[in-house]
Amino acid sequence: MELNDAKLKQAVDFHGHLCPGLMIGFKAGQVALEELGVARSADEELVAIVETDACSIDAIQTLTGCTAGKGNFLIKNYGKQAFTVGNRNNGQAIRVALKYGALDFEENVDKEVRVKELYNKPAEDIFTVEKLDIELPPKAAIRDSVQCANCSEPVMETKARLKEGEVLCISCFKEGS
Incomplete structure (x- = not known):
């Protein structure tokens, strides 16, 4: 698949390869940012809480700017392709979760075809989107x-x-x- 999308290329460069899992995170991250009406976090304005430790989270990191080192990227591994992105500036949060059956492909379809299908598939066919009322974690504190x-x-x-x-x-x- 040709990488004409600069943000997708950044995610691939960070992750190391293009795969269906990375594409799930890429599309979920796009949905979350769009729903919140924000761009990539420059510092700690956004918080990402992910419910998996799979490939998808690398795309969430590159799109949102949330990282473990800044303390605004939290992994709660529940084995779900679900991602909550919150905006500390206004307290809004969006949870984007993979729909059951959204990844049903024909048998023996290779990885590249799956990636293209996911890239072109409308987000509403892949994810549920939910506005959340949650308390976002505080900014990272520097301790002695x-x-x-x-x-x-x-x-x-x-x-x-x-x-x-x-x-x-x-x-x-x-x-x-």
Whole structure:
């Protein structure tokens, strides 16, 4: 498939290849941004909450600008191709979910044909769209680090654990349990 769409090309470059899963996320991300009336997040204006850990989430990241490192990309892996995108500026959120049966293709159809079919299929034939009234998570906070008494590595103080008067990182805390 020729990549004439610059945003799709960006998603493919990030993910590494074009596949039906990436196309699901690409189309879902487009729907969410359109429904919210926003463009890609420059910083932390948008929040994405995804219900899978599959290929589709790479397209959601590239389209929305939400990333794990900024703290505005959250994975709640429920095994569903469902994606919520929220706008922190006005509190609006949209959930876009794959319809059951939307990916029914004829047998032995190759990946490229499936991708083209998804690309050309109207979004309303693929997804349900729902406006949500949810509380969006706060912006990422920068916290001080403390030293783990066992491994000596720095750990964010909000993630540190206290055991017998010693500050431990989670992995050392679990090892000693």
